[in-house]
Amino acid sequence: MNKVLNILRENIFLIKLTIVLSALFYIYFNDLIDWNLIKKGLSNPKLILVFLLLTFLQQLVGSARTKSLLFYKNEKLNVFKINNITWASTFLNCVLPTSIAGEVYKINKIIDNSDNEIKDNVVYTALVSKVLTVISLVIISFTALFSSQLENKESQFFLNGLILFCFILCLLFTYRLKLYKLAHQLYKKINIQHTFIKTRAYNFHIYFNLLFFNPxxxxxxxxxxxxxxxxxxxxxxxxxxxxxxxxxxxxxxxxQVIPLGIFASILPISYQGLGTGNYAFNELFKLVNIKNGSDIFTIYFALSYIFNLIGIIPFILFTLRKK
Structure with missing residues (x-):
């Protein structure tokens, strides 16, 4: 098992590259690319300006979410500082083959500006944020389904899947305390004596109390x-x-279907969703009888990449400040 994990860890870039190229080759050889449409999207200055503005607002909202999940009393670490750290980390994701470096940079920078607060909260915040992203995508898709039904068999399967997911989430939230107590009892039975693990468990216990004991x-x-x-x-x-x-x-x-495409694009199996996002958008747009959905994701990817590259400005400022 350890050998398999080591092989995956050492070849993660090659695995992602293979997935990206496979999806792109499928789209290319099935004639699913409309270069005129892509050119039309990337040559529209109003579209680009509004998209960048909306992306900046997204990042500000995401920074506010991060601050609310940290449970820090430190006023020095405000939303705008978190926003600059996040923007700098997205720049690293653009120029490096893996998003891990960007996540590590973001975590380290927040910790550097956190004074005597519990450092583990930064890691828990990153994990909880990803879970909340998935939940919010399901809620949006589920709500949109009641506005206009898709007229095919796949829509019923799609709706049933969303209902089941929401039902499971409600159960988990309702019985969250009982599940936590069960996990806590199991942890006590294992009786781990390692100081590092005990410290992490104690910090997680504090974070869990702050997050879930108060809805x-x-x-x-x-x-x-x-x-x-x-x-x-x-x-x-x-x-x-x-x-x-x-x-x-x-x-x-x-x-109704775009949230599922967004979910596919954020899975850590390709480079910023390239390839997997193209394939997902192409197949999902077919449910709405719209061709070449992969081109929409290509434009979305290109404009997002431009915004992330601008993150070089806060990245340089942080680097110069450190020196």
Whole structure:
């Protein structure tokens, strides 16, 4: 088992590259690329400006969510400082083959500006943020399904899957305390004596109490996650509106399937969703009878990449400040 994990760890870049190229070759050889449409999207200055503005707002909302999940009293670490750290980390994701470096940079920078606060909270915040992102995408898709139903068999399967997921989430939230007590009893039976692990477990216990014993503590970051993903959804719908001739009903139907495409693009199995996102958007857009959905993701990827590259400014400022 350890040998397999070591092989995966050492060849993670090659694995991601293989996935990206496989998906792109599939799209290319099946003639699913419309270069004129891509050119139309990337040559629209109004679209680019509004997209970058919406992306900046997303990042600010994400920074506010991070601050609310840290449970820090440190006023020095405000939303704008977290936003600059996040932007600098996204720049690293652009120039390096893995997003791990960006995450590590973000965690380290937040810790450097956290004074005597519990450092472990930064890691827990990153994990909880990803879970809330998935939950918010499901909520948005589930809500959109009641506005306009998809007219095919896949839609019923899609709806049933969302209902099941929401039901499981409700059960987990309802019985969260009992599940935690069960896990705590299991931990006590194992009786781990290692100081490092005991410290991590104690810090997690404090964080869990702050997050789940008071429902209002999770409500704010969840609401911010939903707002963040709504802005993300609007950005993609804006690209569709400016590049394709679609009806209002089609845009509403796209709101049902795009969250699933966003989820596929954030899976850590490719380079910033390239390839997997193209394939997911292409297949999901078919449910709404729109061709070449992969081109929409290509435009989305390119504009996001431009925004992330601008993160070189806060990255240089942080680097110069450290020196």
């Amino acid at each position: 209002s503590a999770i409500l704010k970051p969840l609401l911010l996650s939903i707002i963040l993903q709504i802005l993300n959804l609007i950005s993609i719908l804006l690209i569709v509106y400016n590049t394709k001739e679609v009806s209002v009903n089609s845009l509403i139907q796209l709101s």
